[in-house]
Amino acid sequence: GEDVEQSLFLSVREGDSSVINCTYTDSSSTYLYWYKQEPGAGLQLLTYIFSNMDMKQDQRLTVLLNKKDKHLSLRIADTQTGDSAIYFCAEAPPGAGSYQLTFGKGTKLSVIP
Amino acid sequence: DSGVTQTPKHLITATGQRVTLRCSPRSGDLSVYWYQQSLDQGLQFLIQYYNGEERAKGNILERFSAQQFPDLHSELNLSSLELGDSALYFCASSGGYEQYFGPGTRLTVT
Numbered sequence: 001g002e003d004v005e006q007s008l009f010l011s012v013r014e015g016d017s018s019v020i021n022c023t024y025t026d027s028s029s030t031y032l033y034w035y036k037q038e039p040g041a042g043l044q045l046l047t048y049i050f051s052n053m054d055m056k057q058d059q060r061l062t063v064l065l066n067k068k069d070k071h072l073s074l075r076i077a078d079t080q081t082g083d084s085a086i087y088f089c090a091e092a093p094p095g096a097g098s099y100q101l102t103f104g105k106g107t108k109l110s111v112i113p
Numbered sequence: 114d115s116g117v118t119q120t121p122k123h124l125i126t127a128t129g130q131r132v133t134l135r136c137s138p139r140s141g142d143l144s145v146y147w148y149q150q151s152l153d154q155g156l157q158f159l160i161q162y163y164n165g166e167e168r169a170k171g172n173i174l175e176r177f178s179a180q181q182f183p184d185l186h187s188e189l190n191l192s193s194l195e196l197g198d199s200a201l202y203f204c205a206s207s208g209g210y211e212q213y214f215g216p217g218t219r220l221t222v223t
């Protein structure tokens with residue numbers, strides 16, 4: 001497909017793990033990113049993974065990358081109410097000196113207390 | 114706080130008008146990217162400047178233009194505004210492969 005695909009909604013209970021999935025488009029994308037957007041705010045860079053890695057862990061966040069299937073996932077352990085936000089997956093296709101981002105439509109995570 | 118500032122925070126203007134959005138990157142970052150976020154199109158890359166020069170262009174309309182000044186701040190100029198230009202406009206600052214976003218300018222065209 002031509003678009004970065006994400007499911008639009010995810011609902012989890014506080015304390016559970018959340019897994020947000022993404023399918024990206026360009027197998028030669030060098031970096032893949034996860035951003036978080038809270039209501040009325042800008043985009044916060046959560047984490048990124050280089051294309052030669054399979055996994056990256058950063059505190060409660062784990063990113064898994066499957067290059068063969070062009071699949072990226074973000075796991076949030078021990079999800080808290082403060083994690084409620086929209087999560088965007090983004091890829092940076094190769095370009096001369098540019099890391100312009102192509103974003104998915106975002107997954108709205110709702111955390112139930 | 115990402116260290117990227119954008120002004121104004123909100124802008125309301127009429128169709129046919131012209132506006133200028135301003136972005137100051139993080140200290141030391143040479144690249145500025147501009148993105149548009151709308152309900153129907155999502156987040157779309159518009160244009161990138163690197164150290165004063167245009168580096169990459171995305172889905173930017175001919176009515177829109179940008180520039181980056183010697184002090185590295187950037188301005189996005191939107192002219193002949195249409196209702197469909199109402200959106201959030203973000204700039205992002207980068208020193209490499211990580212982009213840090215500003216809080217955005219919400220443009221409403223009436």
